[in-house]
Amino acid sequence: MKTIPLIQFGLGGVGSAVAERVLAARDDFEWHYGLRLVYVALCDSRGAAINGDGFSHGALQRMLVAKAEGQSIVGLDSGYHHDGLRDIVDVAGTTDAIVIDVTASSNTTTALQLAIERGYAAVLANKKPLAESYEVFRNLVDSGRVRYESTVGAGVPVIASLSEALMAAHDPVRCIEGCFSSTLGYLTTGLQAEESFSELVRTAIALGYTEPDPREDLGGMDVARKALILARTMGWPLELEQVSVQPLYPAELGGGGVDDFLDAVHSLDDDYALRAAEAHIAGETLRYVALLQGGEARVGLQSLPLNSPLGQLQGTDNLIAFHSSIYDESPLVLQGRGAGVHGAAAGVLADIMALADHV
Amino acid sequence: MKTIPLIQFGLGGVGSAVAERVLAARDDFEWHYGLRLVYVALCDSRGAAINGDGFSHGALQRMLVAKAEGQSIVGLDSGYHHDGLRDIVDVAGTTDAIVIDVTASSNTTTALQLAIERGYAAVLANKKPLAESYEVFRNLVDSGRVRYESTVGAGVPVIASLSEALMAAHDPVRCIEGCFSSTLGYLTTGLQAEESFSELVRTAIALGYTEPDPREDLGGMDVARKALILARTMGWPLELEQVSVQPLYPAELGGGGVDDFLDAVHSLDDDYALRAAEAHIAGETLRYVALLQGGEARVGLQSLPLNSPLGQLQGTDNLIAFHSSIYDESPLVLQGRGAGVHGAAAGVLADIMALADHV
Numbered sequence: 001m002k003t004i005p006l007i008q009f010g011l012g013g014v015g016s017a018v019a020e021r022v023l024a025a026r027d028d029f030e031w032h033y034g035l036r037l038v039y040v041a042l043c044d045s046r047g048a049a050i051n052g053d054g055f056s057h058g059a060l061q062r063m064l065v066a067k068a069e070g071q072s073i074v075g076l077d078s079g080y081h082h083d084g085l086r087d088i089v090d091v092a093g094t095t096d097a098i099v100i101d102v103t104a105s106s107n108t109t110t111a112l113q114l115a116i117e118r119g120y121a122a123v124l125a126n127k128k129p130l131a132e133s134y135e136v137f138r139n140l141v142d143s144g145r146v147r148y149e150s151t152v153g154a155g156v157p158v159i160a161s162l163s164e165a166l167m168a169a170h171d172p173v174r175c176i177e178g179c180f181s182s183t184l185g186y187l188t189t190g191l192q193a194e195e196s197f198s199e200l201v202r203t204a205i206a207l208g209y210t211e212p213d214p215r216e217d218l219g220g221m222d223v224a225r226k227a228l229i230l231a232r233t234m235g236w237p238l239e240l241e242q243v244s245v246q247p248l249y250p251a252e253l254g255g256g257g258v259d260d261f262l263d264a265v266h267s268l269d270d271d272y273a274l275r276a277a278e279a280h281i282a283g284e285t286l287r288y289v290a291l292l293q294g295g296e297a298r299v300g301l302q303s304l305p306l307n308s309p310l311g312q313l314q315g316t317d318n319l320i321a322f323h324s325s326i327y328d329e330s331p332l333v334l335q336g337r338g339a340g341v342h343g344a345a346a347g348v349l350a351d352i353m354a355l356a357d358h359v
Numbered sequence: 360m361k362t363i364p365l366i367q368f369g370l371g372g373v374g375s376a377v378a379e380r381v382l383a384a385r386d387d388f389e390w391h392y393g394l395r396l397v398y399v400a401l402c403d404s405r406g407a408a409i410n411g412d413g414f415s416h417g418a419l420q421r422m423l424v425a426k427a428e429g430q431s432i433v434g435l436d437s438g439y440h441h442d443g444l445r446d447i448v449d450v451a452g453t454t455d456a457i458v459i460d461v462t463a464s465s466n467t468t469t470a471l472q473l474a475i476e477r478g479y480a481a482v483l484a485n486k487k488p489l490a491e492s493y494e495v496f497r498n499l500v501d502s503g504r505v506r507y508e509s510t511v512g513a514g515v516p517v518i519a520s521l522s523e524a525l526m527a528a529h530d531p532v533r534c535i536e537g538c539f540s541s542t543l544g545y546l547t548t549g550l551q552a553e554e555s556f557s558e559l560v561r562t563a564i565a566l567g568y569t570e571p572d573p574r575e576d577l578g579g580m581d582v583a584r585k586a587l588i589l590a591r592t593m594g595w596p597l598e599l600e601q602v603s604v605q606p607l608y609p610a611e612l613g614g615g616g617v618d619d620f621l622d623a624v625h626s627l628d629d630d631y632a633l634r635a636a637e638a639h640i641a642g643e644t645l646r647y648v649a650l651l652q653g654g655e656a657r658v659g660l661q662s663l664p665l666n667s668p669l670g671q672l673q674g675t676d677n678l679i680a681f682h683s684s685i686y687d688e689s690p691l692v693l694q695g696r697g698a699g700v701h702g703a704a705a706g707v708l709a710d711i712m713a714l715a716d717h718v
Contacts, residue, residue, distance in 0.1 A: 021528075021529055024529060025529035028529060029529075033527070149524075155524060155528065155530070155685060155691075156524075156691060157516065157519070157520050157523070157524035160516070160519065160520075160523065160524065161516050161519075161520070164516070164519065164709055164712070164713060165508075165514060165515075165516035165519065165705070165706075165709050166705075168392070168708070168709055168712035168713070169380075169514065169705035169706070169708040169709040169712070170380055170383060170384035170387060170388075170705075170708060171514070171705050309694075312671060315689075317689055325701075326514060326696065326699075326701050326702050326705050327695050327696055329696070330674075330676055330695065330696065331695065332514075332515060332693075332694070332695035332696075333692070333693070333694040333695060334691075334692070334693055334694075335668075335689075335691070335692040335693075335694075336686050336689065336690065336691035336692060337685065337686055337688070337689065337691075340685075342684075342685050343685050346524070346525075346528035346529075346530050346685050347524075347528070349527065349528040349529060350523055350524050350527055350528040353523070353527035353528070354523060354527070357716075
């Protein structure tokens with residue numbers, strides 16, 4: 001039996017789902033894989049709970065209940081400031097530890113770097129540290145102890161397939177195209193069904209598909225970060241500023257509050273209806289696509305043939321198509337639920353299990 | 360730099376493609392992964408070439424040229440009989456070795472078992488040893504040192520996704536459906552286009568899509584073995600005889616030679632045309648489907664909605680859809696070229712690289 005200490009940054013939706021999944025899978029992991037996963041530290045934006053000997057099943061469950069009820073898990077006031085996280089990293093006291101970053105913070109990078117220096121492994125669902133400078137990305141990933149499946153397509157094994165089925169098999173990837181936003185998948189499927197853009201935005205908010213400010217999704221930066229991570233995984237030395245991003249709203253709607261935006265967004269309806277109709281006449285449909293080709297990454301709205309993999313995609317599913325020397329006539333395609341805390345938590349678990357074999 | 364000795368059983372189409380890929384990827388593997396892959400033994404049905412110190416790049420190339428020209432690579436007469444392969448396994452003399460089974464033989468099992476006992480790892484593109492008794496399967500796979508990506512869907516990461524993205528993430532799979540035969544994909548797409556069954560069979564033979572006797576493909580046993588391997592990967596204790604198999608030709612066409620079969624196969628045309636037309640009227644299409652559900656595995660012709668993942672599949676691509684607790688509303692789908700020596704060789708390479716991290 002091998003014991004792996006876990007240090008988790010973040011205990012929001014995905015973080016709680018990861019901890020719940022670790023609890024639920026405990027017996028299975030011990031039985032089938034001879035692995036015992038033990039939390040030694042968890043922290044959220046308000047502080048940390050630390051136990052060098054490992055939290056018991058019951059203690060962890062009480063923390064999850066407290067968290068779900070809006071209470072604090074704090075045992076030590078550390079939050080997310082760098083020094084706090086760095087202190088927490090030192091708790092594990094063994095190189096077998098895995099640090100799990102399920103925050104949406106850009107302040108975890110130095111703690112992650114410290115963890116890697118200490119010989120730990122790290123799993124990220126957080127895109128931000130991997131979207132900093134290319135040097136930071138390479139330092140983390142080239143350690144061979146960093147995995148980040150959930151940063152693109154949640155639990156759909158996008159990164160594993162790119163790294164292990166294509167690159168490690170010496171099948172160079174020529175081009176990647178994909179839809180990596182459930183929110184924008186919902187919107188473009190709605191445009192295809194002749195619904196109005198502003199109504200779709202309102203419904204997406206009501207369904208909880210968007211960030212509190214929907215412009216976070218409509219601006220394309222989330223998709224751009226995913227495209228950047230894929231490009232860098234292939235060894236393309238891109239920076240985020242080099243990803244060409246086409247937002248779904250004009251710059252003049254970028255200022256002001258959410259309500260101002262929602263008051264003004266109907267002004268875009270006619271234009272989107274026209275573009276959707278033009279696509280329809282051409283036997284195509286609009287999709288918000290990330291395209292990586294020739295060392296460059298672009299994200300934006302495209303009109304694509306209805307019978308193409310991305311044209312056939314409906315609703316909130318994500319899809320990625322890899323074109324390589326082997327997958328030349330038709331691409332290698334992966335499709336599935338690319339959002340939701342359970343998918344993301346499954347991607348984190350898969351990464352933990354893959355690393356547990358190595359640490 | 361880590362050196363991994365390779366022992367390869369089989370040097371046909373896939374075997375040669377694997378060796379060529381290892382040669383081509385040599386510098387890349389040393390540079391990016393710090394791995395040196397060195398052949399210490401290769402054998403085909405006529406004998407073996409063995410060099411405990413590892414064959415040089417040039418020697419391996421000469422062997423591949425000789426093989427392509429129909430000459431023998433024999434340095435030692437051993438062929439595939441059990442004792443011969445067992446002797447070869449002992450050549451490596453280190454537990455870091457990986458045995459690669461790219462034969463289509465059912466005689467490699469004891470040598471593979473010996474290799475695992477010795478502490479080696481093994482990669483199989485050969486389905487036969489994994490389709491023997493469930494006990495043999497478990498003995499091999501539970502070692503944690505056996506991978507077999509190419510047995511289902513060639514290089515499409517079907518087994519890795521099932522084992523690592525779903526099972527290791529504690530997301531139990533409820534149902535798998537898929538099309539795992541490029542040949543039968545070609546046939547059913549042709550039936551959808553109102554082509555005659557007998558003409559499609561003849562064209563498939565002419566295009567090299569079938570085994571020399573097309574009944575090997577049409578009988579469904581190849582698909583049944585793939586279904587069995589998937590079921591066993593999920594821990595279902597099935598035997599091959601328990602897989603329900605519906606062949607595409609009646610028993611009375613099973614006897615006799617290939618020419619007799621081809622003379623008689625047109626007698627099936629009207630029936631298939633009728634079934635294709637019935638499917639069309641219902642908004643469906645015929646596909647040769649493997650279905651795993653409730654502990655049971657079935658393979659056979661099914662009529663499926665045109666807008667389902669399998670209904671949308673065209674031509675020789677393979678497709679697999681996993682329904683799990685996370686992928687419940689829509690399945691996790693993988694699609695791509697599931698045949699051809701290069702895809703299979705890429706799957707073998709991916710397995711070698713995954714094991715090289717562990718051996």
